[in-house]
Amino acid sequence: MTTTSITVTRDTRTLDTAAVAARTASHPTVRETLVQTLVMAWRALKKMRRKPEQFFDVIIQPLLFTALFAFIFGGAISGSVENYLPVLIPGILAQTALTVCMSTGVQLREDMDKGVFDRFKVLPMARFAPLAGPMVADLLRYGIASVLTLLSGLAIGYRPGGGVLGCLGGIALTVAAGWSLAWIFTWLGTLARSAQAVQGFSMAIMFPLTFLSNAFVPAETLPGWLQTFVAVNPVSHVVSAVRALFNTGTVTADVGWALAGCAVVIAIFAPIAVRSYSRKL
Template identity: 70%
Template sequence: MARRALKKMRRNPEQFFDVTVQPLLFTAMFAYIFGGAIAGGVKNYLPVLIPGIVAQTVLTTCMATGVQLREDMEKGVFDRFKSLPMARIAPLAGPMVADLIRYLIAAGLTFLTGVVIGYRPHGGVLGVLGAVLLAIVTGWSLAWIFTWLGTITKSAKSVQGISMMILFPLTFLSNAFVPVSTLPGWLAAFVKVNPVSHLVSGTRTLANQGSVGAEVGWTLLACLVVVAVFAPLSTLSYRRHL
């Protein structure tokens, strides 16, 4: 099933637009628009911005998993899998394995763009690789939520609309782009408990300092909980359609 998803990606290169164009556009746009206002300059803002863009890009990328799943179900493709000797979770997990490539491209391009415009991660190669891995694991875990949405909604547009309604507030109401200290007290309280903030902080610690902080542990724990809850739910909901 993962091989099938990879073939679909190869034959439909437009599926890579969100992981190639978006990182370049958002990194350059946010850096030069907000860098001077928030950090006094682009170079000073990049250590804050780049990990935030990595988190945002990977999270918005995982949304496509549920959308594509719903499209396949609408076309009747999954009806052909009923008689095949495979685990019921395979049609769901296979595309998610293939999507790891898309997460890697998104995170890697974001860091590369940051380096081109002046970002110098003090965590070194290992720190950057750790930050990329953390973002990929988080994106793969959250994709189970959107996979579940894909099995319970009636159309791909519904999946996309609900996913954007969930992801955009969580992403922008986090510490991805601005310091928490600049926010009103009520908003800062939400930002501190926002799971995206833990991901961003963990990514910053790895990339900028090369150390594994508590935020990395909290992020991985949240990922484990999400997979433990939504992988069985997705499989159960999918079996009801068979």
């Protein structure tokens, strides 16, 4: 009887220890979450290296769209290509950032469909890490796309008046905006049933945000009702802020509005993306 009691007591203690360990593992510290996020980012970078086609939209699109929009719309909108480039290049930056961050949700859905995330759910890791890790890796893609857009503009005659610091500030703001908006597409990736569905929903978001803004045409030339939407469109604030940084090197109020918008998007969509992802596991 005594031996049985001792055995039961030991088993109970073992179960209690395992429960405590499980609770500790399910709630990693901030440092552990950061380390796990960086590990997931490194995994995403290795995946990009093995699948270079993921850089197609990063490398080809900035070069193609910059040349096409400049030579097709430059004369009609601004009278010449040279006069249109200060308007166009920041707009192409915003469009490229949206297109690149759109693929974040598509890649996430593909990984979930392949069962990759089923392996993560049995590991003692933060639920935030598998989502944030690839997005940290995507910062490299945003940076490459932004730099190539600027270089393609320089190649066809664009001369930014803001100098090196203004260009660096504009690129940094574009990368920050792309990273924040990627949380929207990450959330869609956890909701949709297929990667094709994520792409369809993302395109339906990207086109209104990009083309119903001041990215490619002056807002003053649009109908009054459309000007109202353009004024509250967060992409318009990003484009205006980048234009000021690139063309004059000045930090305007649009920089503050753009950063505030980025913070609001992250505060809203990052938690619901993590919650939606956790429910799928």
